[in-house]
Amino acid sequence: MATSILSKLLTLIEESSGAYSIQALARELDVTPAHVESMLEYWIRKGKINTSTNLTECGSCSAQGDCPFVLEMPRTYELVMGQDQQSDLDPHVMCTHK
Amino acid sequence: MTKTIALAGNPNVGKSTLFNALTGSHQHVGNWPGKTVEKKDGLLQFGEQEIKIVDLPGTYSLTAYSIEEIITRDYIVNEKPTAVVAVVNAANLDRNLYLVTQLIELDIPVIVALNMTDVARRRGLAISLNGLSERLGGIPVVETVGNRSEGLEALVDAIELVTKHPHIGNVQTGFSGIVKEEIGNLREEIEDQENLKDTYRPGWLATKLLENDQEVINKLDSLGAGELLTSAQAARKRIENQTGEDPEILIADQRYQFIDKVIDSAVERPRKTAITRSEKIDNFVTHKIWGLPIFMLLMWLVFQFTSNVSGPFLDWVDVFINEFILKWTVWMLDLLGMGNTWVSSLITDGIIAGVGGVLVFVPVLLFLYLALGIMEDSGYMARAAFVMDRVMRWMGLHGKSFLPMIIGFGCTVPAVYATRTLENEKDRKLTAFLATFMSCGARLPVYVVFGAAFFGASSGTLVFAMYLLGIIVALITGFVMKNTVYKSQPPAPFVMELPPYRIPRPRDVWHQMWERTHGFLVKSGTVILGVSVALWLLMAIPAHQETGPFNQVNPGDSLFGRISGLLAPVFKPAGFGSWQTTGSLMTGILAKEVIVSTMSQIYAGESQPVEGNTATFQEDLVSVGIGFGRAVYLTIQETINIIPRTINLIPFVDLGELDLLPSDGEELDFTRLEGSLIKAFEKTAGSPRAGAIAAVSFNVFVLLYIPCVSAVSAMRQEFGRRWMWAQITYTFVIAWVASVVVFQVGKLFFI
Numbered sequence: 124m125a126t127s128i129l130s131k132l133l134t135l136i137e138e139s140s141g142a143y144s145i146q147a148l149a150r151e152l153d154v155t156p157a158h159v160e161s162m163l164e165y166w167i168r169k170g171k172i173n174t175s176t177n178l179t180e181c182g183s184c185s186a187q188g189d190c191p192f193v194l195e196m197p198r199t200y201e202l203v204m205g206q207d208q209q210s211d212l213d214p215h216v217m218c219t220h221k
Numbered sequence: 222m223t224k225t226i227a228l229a230g231n232p233n234v235g236k237s238t239l240f241n242a243l244t245g246s247h248q249h250v251g252n253w254p255g256k257t258v259e260k261k262d263g264l265l266q267f268g269e270q271e272i273k274i275v276d277l278p279g280t281y282s283l284t285a286y287s288i289e290e291i292i293t294r295d296y297i298v299n300e301k302p303t304a305v306v307a308v309v310n311a312a313n314l315d316r317n318l319y320l321v322t323q324l325i326e327l328d329i330p331v332i333v334a335l336n337m338t339d340v341a342r343r344r345g346l347a348i349s350l351n352g353l354s355e356r357l358g359g360i361p362v363v364e365t366v367g368n369r370s371e372g373l374e375a376l377v378d379a380i381e382l383v384t385k386h387p388h389i390g391n392v393q394t395g396f397s398g399i400v401k402e403e404i405g406n407l408r409e410e411i412e413d414q415e416n417l418k419d420t421y422r423p424g425w426l427a428t429k430l431l432e433n434d435q436e437v438i439n440k441l442d443s444l445g446a447g448e449l450l451t452s453a454q455a456a457r458k459r460i461e462n463q464t465g466e467d468p469e470i471l472i473a474d475q476r477y478q479f480i481d482k483v484i485d486s487a488v489e490r491p492r493k494t495a496i497t498r499s500e501k502i503d504n505f506v507t508h509k510i511w512g513l514p515i516f517m518l519l520m521w522l523v524f525q526f527t528s529n530v531s532g533p534f535l536d537w538v539d540v541f542i543n544e545f546i547l548k549w550t551v552w553m554l555d556l557l558g559m560g561n562t563w564v565s566s567l568i569t570d571g572i573i574a575g576v577g578g579v580l581v582f583v584p585v586l587l588f589l590y591l592a593l594g595i596m597e598d599s600g601y602m603a604r605a606a607f608v609m610d611r612v613m614r615w616m617g618l619h620g621k622s623f624l625p626m627i628i629g630f631g632c633t634v635p636a637v638y639a640t641r642t643l644e645n646e647k648d649r650k651l652t653a654f655l656a657t658f659m660s661c662g663a664r665l666p667v668y669v670v671f672g673a674a675f676f677g678a679s680s681g682t683l684v685f686a687m688y689l690l691g692i693i694v695a696l697i698t699g700f701v702m703k704n705t706v707y708k709s710q711p712p713a714p715f716v717m718e719l720p721p722y723r724i725p726r727p728r729d730v731w732h733q734m735w736e737r738t739h740g741f742l743v744k745s746g747t748v749i750l751g752v753s754v755a756l757w758l759l760m761a762i763p764a765h766q767e768t769g770p771f772n773q774v775n776p777g778d779s780l781f782g783r784i785s786g787l788l789a790p791v792f793k794p795a796g797f798g799s800w801q802t803t804g805s806l807m808t809g810i811l812a813k814e815v816i817v818s819t820m821s822q823i824y825a826g827e828s829q830p831v832e833g834n835t836a837t838f839q840e841d842l843v844s845v846g847i848g849f850g851r852a853v854y855l856t857i858q859e860t861i862n863i864i865p866r867t868i869n870l871i872p873f874v875d876l877g878e879l880d881l882l883p884s885d886g887e888e889l890d891f892t893r894l895e896g897s898l899i900k901a902f903e904k905t906a907g908s909p910r911a912g913a914i915a916a917v918s919f920n921v922f923v924l925l926y927i928p929c930v931s932a933v934s935a936m937r938q939e940f941g942r943r944w945m946w947a948q949i950t951y952t953f954v955i956a957w958v959a960s961v962v963v964f965q966v967g968k969l970f971f972i
Binding site: 142145165196 | 281282284286287313314315316319464465466470471473474477478480481484490497499500503507603606607610611614620621624627628639642643644645710713714715716717718719720
């Protein structure tokens with residue numbers, strides 16, 4: 124019997140059958156999008172959600188972060204499923220969130 | 222005794238800027254004891270008084286999840302600074318106030334420095350300083366703009382006031398119900414224990430015990446506070462039984478609700494229930510039924526725009542390079558006594574034909590990057606992944622995988638590296654694999670030259686079909702692999718930040734368009750120039766002595782012609798089994814644009830020189846100028862014609878198109894390369910219609926076959942040699958099968 128908005132947020136993401144936008148979550152929970160982002164940060168700290176970062180460098184490419192083809196992609200938050208299949212690469216090694 | 226003020230705040234809120242402004246050159250930089258995290262402190266002087274300022278690490282919270290959080294709270298709890306200045310990003314109060322509430326819970330004087338207020342104002346947020354102060358229990362709130370040193374005086378005044386009259390805020394009212402009750406009970410128990418009361422702030426310690434903070438529990442255990450820990454455990458159990466929630470989550474939730482109330486009363490912001498303009502657009506654009514057709518229609522428009530609108534400029538650049546530049550270069554070489562020498566051949570048949578053959582497509586890329594730039598800057602591009610999520614999920618793939626695939630429309634190399642944003646190793650490999658099927662900008666010149674040669678005004682449809690086919694092949698490949706070799710758990714749900722829609726800013730769009738085109742020009746002057754010179758050499762060397770001397774050999778009898786000819790039969794079932802196409806595909810592995818430059822060089826070597834143009838330099842220059850004006854005129858016409866062409870997609874609708882410069886029955890205007898390709902493909906395939914089918918088959922092969930060396934080496938670097946070879950083999954086989962099917966089935970239906 125989850126009563127907190129924080130738990131409801133996690134349940135909504137867990138039970139969703141597809142991608143959610145921050146705005147849609149805010150509407151469902153009757154809070155502001157900024158409030159949703161703030162609560163997502165909480166779940167990131169708790170290790171329940173991962174967040175993606177933007178790519179700014181491509182290995183040995185000479186463009187070194189100035190590649191005009193790297194689009195600024197939106198930030199995404201993903202439910203952590205299991206640890207067994209996690210990538211052994213740390214995206215923070217090469218990428219920084221814009 | 223020197224008083225100490227600690228600066229705390231979330232990362233990137235301008236804390237260091239404020240620290241520098243407060244301390245000036247009186248700074249000391251070192252490390253926190255036993256940690257690799259940087260520690261900075263300095264002195265703030267006003268009058269004769271000196272105050273020590275300590276810059277704490279940037280942190281979002283005071284839990285024990287990261288080293289920064291532990292350093293910050295240990296410093297405040299153990300060192301007990303006189304006060305803490307909480308530096309807050311005014312534009313993102315929801316996130317920043319979480320730390321502020323936790324600082325106030327520590328029962329120490331807190332000053333809020335509301336930084337970045339200029340950004341908040343630009344976003345339409347009006348913050349009441351008094352309102353905020355009142356809701357946070359009367360703590361001082363001052364406005365600062367750190368990078369302009371604004372508000373520093375007010376901040377120093379607040380620091381001076383707090384050091385003289387410490388005032389502790391109160392956010393305990395934020396807690397309610399059983400949480401408040403249990404915090405109160407534990408607090409009383411802590412206040413009864415002298416050794417704990419002096420070390421910890423009772424209210425904060427009670428909250429941490431209910432949060433089951435292991436760091437704090439271990440410390441209390443070592444202090445012999447077993448009874449208190451038992452009480453805390455019982456309290457946690459009671460909360461859990463009554464609410465069905467983990468007390469830690471409940472406490473965090475009540476903090477967020479408190480913050481929401483604080484902001485509601487202190488900040489003027491859009492109502493929660495108000496639907497923004499972006500949301501209204503999204504309701505339609507990302508709709509579960511309409512979203513996908515809208516995405517397809519937009520893609521179709523982009524390629525109509527790219528292929529047809531750029532056409533007049535493409536023709537003009539072709540005339541400029543292959544007639545004007547070529548003619549006057551030959552004239553100059555003749556003047557220098559180098560006419561008909563190998564130097565002349567290298568410059569005209571090698572460099573101008575090769576590099577010039579690719580530069581002709583600069584207008585096409587400019588228009589593609591313009592269209593993509595508009596989609597990106599308007600905020601739509603982010604929605605594409607959102608829309609495609611349903612399709613991807615249906616195929617068993619991760620919706621997030623479409624983000625690297627979108628990057629693949631520009632260049633495959635960053636797309637491969639962008640898979641690092643995926644958490645699952647299997648998803649990463651699979652997405653990188655699929656991203657190579659996305660049509661990168663380098664493949665576009667191939668589609669455009671074949672589209673214009675064989676499909677005229679419908680060339681945009683061919684380009685659109687190639688991009689679409691790339692997505693379809695990627696999805697089918699992904700579906701098959703996900704259900705066979707890459708079986709894994711279903712994709713994890715995800716949340717996406719959708720930026721608000723906005724009118725694209727011309728300066729930003731121009732910048733993106735220019736940067737990307739500039740990258741293409743640099744590649745033309747380096748990779749393509751090098752390949753063109755090497756190719757000229759291979760085409761000048763005879764395969765045998767009897768086929769002719771150096772540089773006077775028929776291209777088909779050159780070393781390059783013979784080697785290509787050996788592999789040509791492989792492509793016969795696909796309808797393009799000539800040495801020319803085979804050779805172009807071979808060099809295309811270096812970079813996809815090279816396919817066009819190679820074809821340009823081969824067919825330039827085979828075709829007869831253009832004769833009969835006896836115009837003077839000035840007359841040619843005037844002709845180039847008139848040609849440019851005509852191109853501008855026709856570009857406007859083609860832009861307008863996108864409207865009837867789009868409406869004509871509706872069955873039984875046939876609107877007429879604008880024709881500002883009627884052709885007076887003249888023949889269609891083909892570039893030199895386009896003309897040569899029509900003849901060559903007709904000859905290889907057997908008839909004009911078979912030639913057109915073979916052209917489509919060739920484009921399908923170019924779309925799907927082995928990516929360029931840069932992309933292949935990116936794959937090797939990221940996933941290893943085995944994976945790289947698997948990809949090379951798979952892409953070659955799938956490209957061959959698909960092009961053979963297109964040619965053979967096409968012949969059955971259309972011939």
